[in-house]
Amino acid sequence: MTDCVNAFVPGMDVRIEGAAGGPLAGLTFAAKDLFDVAGYPTGGGNPDWQRQNPIPERHARAVRTLLDAGATLVGKTITDEVSLGILGENAFDGTPVNSAAPDRVPGGSSSGSAAAVAAGLCDLALGTDTGGSVRVPASFCGLYGIRPTHGRLDLTGMLPQAPSSDTCGWFARDAATFARAAAVMFGEPVPEALPTRLIVATDAFGFAEPETRAALRPLVDRLAGLIGETREDVMAPPGLSVWGRAQRTLQPAEAWATFKDWVERDNPRFAFNVARGLIMGAGMPESELAWARLMRREARARLDFLLPPGVILCLPTTPFPAPGKNLPLPEQNAVREQILCLCAHGGLAGLPQLSIPGAGVDGAPVGLSIMAARGADMTLAAVARALAET
């Protein structure tokens, strides 16, 4: 297919028709190159990953679900190397173009999936979200993008990174298409009832840049109008930076455990910052890990307390819109750390989160996220659809 935005893995033409007559008939989708597609190599965004793995004989579960529901697979998309990245710049495959802000990064690691949907090359695209890899590109590219409840969807055939945080999500351009896919992926209809209370996470809005906070205000107001009862509260009492620290302790250590055997056997090539992340994980002291596990337990308890059924919470998906491309590493690191502070609760607590488009700063999109109780993923679809109709 024509790929004017460098969204698809070069040289890998994939097209698999969906089953006839399913609920997603007529829709097309792409899959991040971390998902197995039978008969095609799973590249994982790194030239040395593929050679250690045989070509898969089965589709990943998420791919099969969409195909069985009638959606047609039209390609595999570029990803940050083995999903280690948040900006979407792959030193080997290049940077997928963010159609909504072409001079900025698309966000990652599900960069190609976001770019493909944003450019209209397909209706849906599968991504993975461990530390923000669906939410961030959704925010930066102006898309709907979900991180489901951790543990809810079957991740068979998806390349893992940090299993205690890994999830499988997807992107769509509009709420109706997003909700159609959600009903299939979660096997539940979109509920009629909306939540009855909205919490506005004051610490998260405070962490965002003032322009982003201001840009999201109208969306928050519409959301409040839709839900009714609204109150402000602190999402992370210890500080978003403390939750961020806990996640940036646990996730790299788990990623190292995932990739250690491969790295030590094959000495693969990585962009410098990707190697540095793995090395940081390899050297994480057990004392830090022990603390981070305790903080994760507290984060889960906090969000479960804040979000009983019938309550949703909103926060800026990212503290700012997409930064420019090819930043020097020190600046890139500063940007990444700020982004991860607003994403860490996902990996720590595992609650479902949907980034909703509709705001922008200087013409670049920035998303508003809504979170719901563990397992209430379809509530997010209901809110998104209702909000789009307001």
Next chain:
Amino acid sequence: MTDCVNAFVPGMDVRIEGAAGGPLAGLTFAAKDLFDVAGYPTGGGNPDWQRQNPIPERHARAVRTLLDAGATLVGKTITDEVSLGILGENAFDGTPVNSAAPDRVPGGSSSGSAAAVAAGLCDLALGTDTGGSVRVPASFCGLYGIRPTHGRLDLTGMLPQAPSSDTCGWFARDAATFARAAAVMFGEPVPEALPTRLIVATDAFGFAEPETRAALRPLVDRLAGLIGETREDVMAPPGLSVWGRAQRTLQPAEAWATFKDWVERDNPRFAFNVARGLIMGAGMPESELAWARLMRREARARLDFLLPPGVILCLPTTPFPAPGKNLPLPEQNAVREQILCLCAHGGLAGLPQLSIPGAGVDGAPVGLSIMAARGADMTLAAVARALAET
């Protein structure tokens, strides 16, 4: 030219005739791809290095010296990434074949230069030696290979790594050719007089594996017969591992200083272990560096004391012959650390050292090194030539 041993940089055909009638007329040479050759990119063994540098308009000084002396340049050779490696395995360009032991690594970082000379593709080849990058491949490939007195040769046009240790050396298959090149490179005739005393470095022989020690014995005996007065002494009273530690503190920190701007601007791709070495250098505490600088001063004083003019010292170039290819990283690291313990004195003290072939273990070459007083590089050529005639 035909390159059956993957010695030359792929896709870069270089041939520049030497000046007519010079002292090296009739000889061919190759240059490690860290040396500038006018009109050709200097790749440095890393695909992202080249793009930051314009194509050089002048030859590196060492290249010019050999061309002016009549030798013909026939190619640029593969190197470990920006000279950071000791085994000669480049994840981008592949591993040059060690003709003397084809199932083993060639040694690095001047891997392609050693491979080209060992395979007879040229008579001489320029390399660089910061922490062992000429000495080690000379030992592993069964060649003459020199690390000159630090600071003696003009390094203009040679990609630096750790300037306080960087040197420019070369390989040859026979002592006569080596000595011809030495006379040109150092601008001195081969002296008639041989040294009058030989020191056998007992700590270095003790550090080598027993089979290597035994294999080198006949060469040491011939050398002792040639020189006459022979005594045993300890080269590194604090321990070769302590000198090794000092060098492995200073060199990575200096390499990071050399490459930091590039790395932070371009986020280049590296094999994992290369990135890890740079990161180790980036994080070296000043307290460690301060200690290592003091130890370097002591190492210099020790070797200057041991090696007045007229005295040479011998030691095994490497503790063992070339290891196998594609070792898992933990084993590779263990091998590397052992090798560097026998090489560290070069970077620390800066005395000239020549690795001489002529021994082997299980059919794989291993070299005997001779060292001389600072500036007495040509003494090494005289000894090598005389020894070859015994």
